Amino acid sequence: EAGVTQSPRYAVLQEGQAVSFWCDPISGHDTLYWYQQPRDQGPQLLVYFRDEAVIDNSQLPSDRFSAVRPKGTNSTLKIQSAKQGDTATYLCASSTTGGVETLYFGSGTRLTVL
């Protein structure tokens, strides 16, 4: 069984540039999460979906961050006008409904904003 796939693996930007991260969850997993993990910190939830619906995006900086999952499968997280404070690893995870105890993470995208 394929795991959670993320791309790109790394991204380096200048402040003000935009970037998109892509996530392909495990087949059959209806719940998809995006986490932000700054260096030397634990992952912090940004947004999560059940199928194509956003369940919780309360921690997503809505003025610059956006996330979609249009068909309830793959998802894209986009940062408009990146800031140095956005430097972090962005992790995608998936699970089945109610199965947060069996959460599977991708390898993440490491973003550096110069």
Place this chain on the structure above:
Amino acid sequence: GQQVQQSPASLVLQEGENAELQCNFSTSLNSMQWFYQRPGGSLVSLFYNPSGTKHSGRLTSTTVIKERRSSLHISSSQTTDSGTYLCAFLNYGSSGNKLIFGIGTLLSVKP
């Protein structure tokens, strides 16, 4: 404030030594998990342990719900155990269930 406190922040062991990692929660605990993260790698769930003691190979997790704490014991450490160990609790909210993570314990096992 920090809802999940992990200690120690970092730990260096010689191969073969044991390790005890601690996790304390500031809120009522419904369930919690331990994760392992290799440098630059993804997180892997080690234990889903809402209460009591669970074993997996050289790893043992013990959660005491009423005391809002959990521990992870690693016996006979190996160099391949090096990495970051994260604990997280499950927060049940009106907007859904989500994991709240600690900062982690960075473990380095020397040969």
